[in-house]
Amino acid sequence: AVRSLLQALPQIRQLYLAGNALSANGVQELAEEFEASSTLEVLSLGGVPGRGFRPNALGVQGLKALLGALPGGPRAPLTALNLCNTSLGAEAGKELAAFLARDAALLHLDVSCNPLGSEGVGALLPQSTRLRTLEIAETGCRGELIHTQLSALLQRTRCLARLCVSRNQIEAQPLRRIARGLAACASLVSLGMEAVDMGPEGVAVLVEALLGATVPSLTELDLAGNQIAQVEAAAALARCVAHYGTLQSLRLSSNGLGDVGAIRLAEALDPEASPKCALHTLDLSSCRIGTVGAGKLLTRLAANECLRTLRLADNFLDDSLDMGLVERLTGIRELQLGGNRLSHASLQRAAKAAARNRQSARDREPAALRAEMHRMLFQETKLEQAREQVSTDEAEVLRREFAADHAAKELEHVRAAEAEAHRQLATRIQAEERDLADLRAHRASTLQKLEEASKSYERRQLELRDTLRARQETLINMQVRTDQAAKRLEQRTREHPEELE
Known part of the structure; x- marks a missing residue:
């Protein structure tokens, strides 16, 4: 009948089947319909035990069939799953952890009143960081065995808003470490710790942690039945x-x-x-x-x-x-x-x-x-004035942005012109430096040639002086001989005039 109902309601978004005494086989039959559904957001198969209540006994086999049929991934429609009092043992905790690892859409999970034990809860907690609501009340877990995982969850999560661990044994000593996680969890607004045997020491530890929180966020606290x-x-x-x-x-x-x-x-x-x-x-x-x-x-x-x-x-x-x-x-x-x-x-x-x-x-x-x-009308008037001012400011901002863009373009143009002038100047400087280097080389060559010519001139001058001195001596000697010849000619003329005739 339920299967026919699901087939007749293909757009169903919420389904409550608690108290129908469903077995694992019954859930496996319904799983085929769940697999075909693309709109189911809330699925409740469990409820708080009461008089005349017939719980659904899913067990681990029924849970495997159910989780295998439910669509996973971040775009999956299912956001809330209630499995309270559905005969889930420790192995079910591992199955739920694997489902949470692949399903990013599920936000609310209730597994309370199931004999998960510390093993099942310990496997579930590390994969619960994306949940907003986690109900693990009356699951038979002990604080001394789950405090590490629970504290790590509270410190890592950024989404968890409600946590219920009621009717489990969480004594004062493991509560110390859990309390540190509570103080660090800024998203938690509701905490259920009914009948956890914390005692007076646990209360003091919890209150100290809450008052020491950097960002107080808790709005609801249940400490009933804690002696x-x-x-x-x-x-x-x-x-x-x-x-x-x-x-x-x-x-x-x-x-x-x-x-x-x-x-x-x-x-x-x-x-x-x-x-x-x-x-x-x-x-x-x-x-x-x-x-x-x-x-x-x-x-x-x-x-x-x-x-x-x-x-x-x-x-x-x-x-x-x-x-x-x-x-x-x-x-x-x-x-x-x-x-x-x-x-x-x-x-x-x-x-x-x-x-x-x-x-x-x-x-x-x-x-x-x-x-x-009246206050809102006044605020609306102020808001309208603020909007007008915002419009004026936006126009001014646009004008200034346009001016800034224009100035930026002008600056870019000036910088480009300066860069071109700098490039041309650098080219001219390089050419002038090359010419100057050539002139310096020519000057050095000329100086070297002048120095060599000067030395050659000095040598030639010395040679000419020596030649002049030698010729002067020769001339003097020739003059002396000429004078001597003239004297001899004169003397001979005087002595032998007839030879001249």
């Missing part, structure tokens, strides 16, 4: 409420806080003493709180406009509680007092006070809406 009864644990929780500014919902039911714990929390809820407190919902059901503790709590809440839901069911309250304290509350819109020894009249007064506050909130909303509308 928190000591004063130190209550003081740590009060510090968390007072100083962890993003926390909006805190569930502490089934812890023996008593009147002392309630008084510590009351001090943290006082807006004058704790201006950072942003708590909207506080669950203190079954916390062994008496009239004294409740009275202190209600007194401090009289000035608190932030807290809207307060659960004090199943405590030790009786008609000695001053209901005037309840009626003076202006912020509480839901007040649960069932399971206490309060008369019907007292419960009616509390219910009327809560109803009055709800009506007052509803009445305030239109006025607040009108004020918001």
Whole structure:
């Protein structure tokens, strides 16, 4: 019948089949239809066990068939898969890890109430970094065996928004390492740690880690059923409420806080003493709180406009509680007092006070809406002015960008002209340097020739002087001989004149 229904609804996006007692064979038959679907985004095969609930017993074989049929990859349509209470053992953790390794589209996974054990959960955690929601409550894992993988996941993930590890054994010692991961996980907004046996020491460790976080992000914290009864644990929780500014919902039911714990929390809820407190919902059901503790709590809440839901069911309250304290509350819109020894009249007064506050909130909303509308109209006017200014600024920016582009082009042209002139000048300088080098070489050659000519001239001059001196001596000798010849001729003429005739 389910298979026929799937065939008749080819565009189905969400399918809930919890409580149908499906076996592995039944899931294998449906897997063929899942494989053909290109629109299925949410598939729920599990649900929280309850009276008359018939869980689907997939087992590892049914899971293999299911995961093999589901389309994988980053464009796969399936984003949420609920396998709560479907008889998955340790081997199923490995199959889910392999599926997550190839499927980048799945964001929400619930495998709670399955006997995965530490082995199965330990195999699943390293591949869960892309998930936004991971439910591993009541899976039989132990903190001492999974704290390494869980801490690594919290430090590596950038997507995980909700983590639930409730009803598993996570004692104080392994919680220390897990807490370091919690402090480093800036994406986590919801943490479920109900009944994990952390005890007072674990509470102190958790609160210290949360208050030491660089970027506080947690808005919802469930610590119900953790045997928190000591004063130190209550003081740590009060510090968390007072100083962890993003926390909006805190569930502490089934812890023996008593009147002392309630008084510590009351001090943290006082807006004058704790201006950072942003708590909207506080669950203190079954916390062994008496009239004294409740009275202190209600007194401090009289000035608190932030807290809207307060659960004090199943405590030790009786008609000695001053209901005037309840009626003076202006912020509480839901007040649960069932399971206490309060008369019907007292419960009616509390219910009327809560109803009055709800009506007052509803009445305030239109006025607040009108004020918001006026504010938005004013902001719209300012926005329009800002848009006009932006348009003017954009036009100015465009004009300046155009001028800057024009100047850049001119600068580029000038730089190109300067580069060309520099190139030509460099060419001329190189030519002049070559000519100068030639002139220097010619000058050196000329100087060398002049020096050689000078030396040759000096040698020739010396030679000519020597020749002149020799010829002068010869001339002198010839003159002397001429004079001597003239004297002899004269003498002979005188002596022998007839020879001349």
